[in-house]
Amino acid sequence: MDREALVAELPLPLAGDDDLAVVAIAVAVEDAFDIVLNDDEITHARLGTSAGVLETLRRHLGES
Amino acid sequence: MCGICGVLSFDGPPDRELVLRMMGRLHHRGPDGSGYYRDHRVALGHTRLSIIDVGGGAQPMSNAQGSVWVTFNGEIFNYVELRDELVALGYRFRTASDTEVIVHAWEAWGEKAFTRFNGQWAIALWDSSAERLVLSRDRLGVRPLYLTQHRDRLLFASEVKCLFADPETSRGFDAEGLAQTFTFWSTVAPATVFAGVEQVEPGTCVVIDAGGRRTARYWAPDFPARGEEPGQDLQENAERLRELLVEAARLRFLRSDVPVGAYLSGGIDSAITASMVARYTDSPLHTFSLRFADADFDEGSYQAEMVSRLGAQHSDVVVDAADIAGVFPEVVQHAEVPILRSAPAPLFLLSKLVRDSGYKVVVTGEGADEVLAGYDIFREARLRSFWARNPRSAVRDRGVELLYPWLSRSPGQAPAFARQFFGRNLDTADPAQSHRPRWDSSAALLTMLAPTWRAATEVDVAARLVDRMPATQASWDPLSRAQWLEMTTLLSGYILASQGDRMLMANSVEGRFPFLDHRVVEFANAVPSRHKLLGMDEKHLLKRAFADLIPASILKRPKQPYRAPDAASFFTASRPEWVDEMLSESTTRAAGVFEPSIVTALAQKCSRTGGARMSNTDNMRVLAVLSTHLVHHQFIASGAAMSDLSPAEPMTIIDRVATPQEA
Known part of the structure; x- marks a missing residue:
C-alpha cells in the first residue's frame, strides 16, 4: 500500500494535546511502516495530524 | 445441545449399567430425553436438549442400514445446505435433524466431512462395518469431549464426571495439567487436570480401529506472513467482516426450532451480536444481562442504553458477593477444574435466569476478543514491543500508562511500578513474548505447592507450548502469535469451557457464538494485524464495521473486561x-x-x-x-460421591446385546 493510504488509516487528527495519545500514534506508525522513530519524532506534535505524520516519515526516511 | 458418552470395549460387550450411569451424570445437559445404542463392541449414550427437529431428532441416530451410528452434542449450522448436497448425491433422509446430516456426511466424505461443517460439536461416530470409533471436536473447542482408556475399554464423555462413573477410572490430579492451569489459567488439550483423562483437541478427531488409535487434525488457526495478507484495504475488510458476521449471526439465531435469546454485557461484542439479530432478522429479541451490586463491576448503564436502542424485551440478574460464594461449589462441580477467577459464578446465575425465562438457546459475543484483538494482553504486547525497539528511550516506556485504564490501581496511577512490571523480558525474539508477564505472574501459584507437587510440576509448560507453535509462526506478525497463544490456551480451556459451555449447560442452556464461525475466524486471521489493533485501538476493524449500529458511548468506551469480585x-x-x-x-x-x-x-x-x-x-x-x-x-477424595440421576425420559433404546429382561 502507498504511504498516504496507510496514513489515512490512522485515527487522525488527534483532539487536544494529550502526549499519551501521541505515543499511541507513534505505536501505530511504527507498526504500519516497520520503522523505529527516535524520541524527538515520537514526542513531536506533528504526529497529531496526517500531514504531520507524512512529514515525519519523509524526514525519518531522509527525503527532506 | 446435549450430552454424549460411551464405551468402546475390547473384551466383551460394554456394560449397560455403566452407560446408564454415565448418561445420568449428564442429565443437566439433556433434560428433554435420552437414548443409547449398544452392540458387542460399543455403547453410545445421549442426553438430549431438543433444539432442532424437536420431534424427530432423538439420538443415537443411524443410517438406514444401521451400520453407522452417531451420538452428537452441538449444532451443525449449515446442515440445511449440506443436506441439499447429500440429497443430490442420492442420500435419503428420515428426519429434519442436523444429526442425520452427520451420519450421511460421514458416509459420503469420511473424515473430510468435518471440514465441511460450520458449527460447534462433539461427535462420537461408530462405523460398525469398519469397527471404527471416531471422536470429533469442533475447530475451536466450543463443545467438550473427554476420554480415558483402561485395559479393556475406552470411555468418552462430554464431562469428566461421567468417566468417574466407572470405578476403574483412577482419580488423581495430573502434574502437567496443574502446571498448565497455574501458568496459563487453563489446561491445553489434550491435557486435563486429571491423571489418565484426556480431552480431544479442538480441530481434530481421534480414530480408534483395528489399526490402533490416531489423532487426525482437520483444522488449526493459521495466519499469513506479515506483509503478505491478501486484503490490505481497511474499508473493504470492514465491509467483508460485517457480511461474514451478519451471516454467522443469522445462522445462529434462525437455525433453531425453539426461541433464541441474546446476552448483553454492556460491551461492544454482545451489543453487535444483539444488534445484528435486531437489524437482520424478523424475530423478536429477548436480551439477558448480568449486573453486579458492586458498582466497580457493574455495566448496567451501558446495558440499559443498548436495550433502549434495540427495543428488546430484557431481563437481568443482580449478583453480589454472597451469591458468588453461595454457588461456587456448584460452579466448580460443573467446571471440573481449578478456576483462578470467580467470574464463572455470575455466568452460572445468568444462564439460570435464561432457563427460568423459558429459553434454552442464547447467542453471545464470545470469541470477538480473541479473533479481533480485543484483549488488553494484545495492547500490552504491542506496547512492550514498541518499548523493546529502544529500551533506553525516554518516552517509549510512557506507553504503559495507556494500559488497563479500567483497573482501580491502573498503570497510569502507578507508572513506576508499571514500568518495572511490564519492562521485564523485553525480548522480541521470544514467540511468547506477549504472554510472559501473565504467565510469570500466574506461576507464582506454583510456589504454593506442597513439595511433592512442586517437584512433579517442574516442567516448563511454556516451552512445551511454544514448541507446539507452527513453524510458520516465525513469519507471522507478533499480534498473530499472541492470538494463536490465546486461542490455544484460554479460549477453549477457560472462556469456552469454565465460563462458557459448563456454566450454560449447568442450567441446560446452549450458547452460540457468531464470532467463532470459522469463516469469520479465517477471514480475521488473514487481515493485516494493524486493522485489528490499530496502534492501541483494540478491535478497530470491528468498530469500523459496525459504527452505524452501536452508539458512540459504547463504541468508544475503554475496553472493560468481564470481571467479578474475587x-x-x-x-x-x-x-x-x-x-x-x-x-x-x-x-x-x-x-x-x-x-x-x-x-x-x-x-x-x-x-x-x-x-x-x-x-x-x-x-x-x-x-x-x-x-x-x-x-x-x-x-x-476417597468417598467423593456424585449423585447418580436417571437419564431423562423418554429414552430411546437400541440394544443389540440386551437379554429380554434388560430390554
Whole structure:
C-alpha cells in the first residue's frame, strides 16, 4: 500500500494535546511502516495530524 | 445441545449399567430425553436438549442400514445446505435433524466431512462395518469431549464426571495439567487436570480401529506472513467482516426450532451480536444481562442504553458477593477444574435466569476478543514491543500508562511500578513474548505447592507450548502469535469451557457464538494485524464495521473486561461454612496439593482484610486454593460421591446385546 493510504488509516487528527495519545500514534506508525522513530519524532506534535505524520516519515526516511 | 458418552470395549460387550450411569451424570445437559445404542463392541449414550427437529431428532441416530451410528452434542449450522448436497448425491433422509446430516456426511466424505461443517460439536461416530470409533471436536473447542482408556475399554464423555462413573477410572490430579492451569489459567488439550483423562483437541478427531488409535487434525488457526495478507484495504475488510458476521449471526439465531435469546454485557461484542439479530432478522429479541451490586463491576448503564436502542424485551440478574460464594461449589462441580477467577459464578446465575425465562438457546459475543484483538494482553504486547525497539528511550516506556485504564490501581496511577512490571523480558525474539508477564505472574501459584507437587510440576509448560507453535509462526506478525497463544490456551480451556459451555449447560442452556464461525475466524486471521489493533485501538476493524449500529458511548468506551469480585466474595461476615472448611489445614493436608503453612497464612490474611484490596496474585491464590480443594473434594477424595440421576425420559433404546429382561 502507498504511504498516504496507510496514513489515512490512522485515527487522525488527534483532539487536544494529550502526549499519551501521541505515543499511541507513534505505536501505530511504527507498526504500519516497520520503522523505529527516535524520541524527538515520537514526542513531536506533528504526529497529531496526517500531514504531520507524512512529514515525519519523509524526514525519518531522509527525503527532506 | 446435549450430552454424549460411551464405551468402546475390547473384551466383551460394554456394560449397560455403566452407560446408564454415565448418561445420568449428564442429565443437566439433556433434560428433554435420552437414548443409547449398544452392540458387542460399543455403547453410545445421549442426553438430549431438543433444539432442532424437536420431534424427530432423538439420538443415537443411524443410517438406514444401521451400520453407522452417531451420538452428537452441538449444532451443525449449515446442515440445511449440506443436506441439499447429500440429497443430490442420492442420500435419503428420515428426519429434519442436523444429526442425520452427520451420519450421511460421514458416509459420503469420511473424515473430510468435518471440514465441511460450520458449527460447534462433539461427535462420537461408530462405523460398525469398519469397527471404527471416531471422536470429533469442533475447530475451536466450543463443545467438550473427554476420554480415558483402561485395559479393556475406552470411555468418552462430554464431562469428566461421567468417566468417574466407572470405578476403574483412577482419580488423581495430573502434574502437567496443574502446571498448565497455574501458568496459563487453563489446561491445553489434550491435557486435563486429571491423571489418565484426556480431552480431544479442538480441530481434530481421534480414530480408534483395528489399526490402533490416531489423532487426525482437520483444522488449526493459521495466519499469513506479515506483509503478505491478501486484503490490505481497511474499508473493504470492514465491509467483508460485517457480511461474514451478519451471516454467522443469522445462522445462529434462525437455525433453531425453539426461541433464541441474546446476552448483553454492556460491551461492544454482545451489543453487535444483539444488534445484528435486531437489524437482520424478523424475530423478536429477548436480551439477558448480568449486573453486579458492586458498582466497580457493574455495566448496567451501558446495558440499559443498548436495550433502549434495540427495543428488546430484557431481563437481568443482580449478583453480589454472597451469591458468588453461595454457588461456587456448584460452579466448580460443573467446571471440573481449578478456576483462578470467580467470574464463572455470575455466568452460572445468568444462564439460570435464561432457563427460568423459558429459553434454552442464547447467542453471545464470545470469541470477538480473541479473533479481533480485543484483549488488553494484545495492547500490552504491542506496547512492550514498541518499548523493546529502544529500551533506553525516554518516552517509549510512557506507553504503559495507556494500559488497563479500567483497573482501580491502573498503570497510569502507578507508572513506576508499571514500568518495572511490564519492562521485564523485553525480548522480541521470544514467540511468547506477549504472554510472559501473565504467565510469570500466574506461576507464582506454583510456589504454593506442597513439595511433592512442586517437584512433579517442574516442567516448563511454556516451552512445551511454544514448541507446539507452527513453524510458520516465525513469519507471522507478533499480534498473530499472541492470538494463536490465546486461542490455544484460554479460549477453549477457560472462556469456552469454565465460563462458557459448563456454566450454560449447568442450567441446560446452549450458547452460540457468531464470532467463532470459522469463516469469520479465517477471514480475521488473514487481515493485516494493524486493522485489528490499530496502534492501541483494540478491535478497530470491528468498530469500523459496525459504527452505524452501536452508539458512540459504547463504541468508544475503554475496553472493560468481564470481571467479578474475587477473594472479596468469600470473606464477608456471612460467608458459607464451606469456605473455612476448604481453607482448613485438614483439607489442605487431605488434598495434598498446597503447602499447609502457606494456605493458613493466606486464610489469615483474608480474614483480616475481608478479602478486600488484595493483589491480583493473592486473589488468584485464594481462588486457586478454594477451587482446587473443591475439585479434590468433589472428584478425587476417597468417598467423593456424585449423585447418580436417571437419564431423562423418554429414552430411546437400541440394544443389540440386551437379554429380554434388560430390554
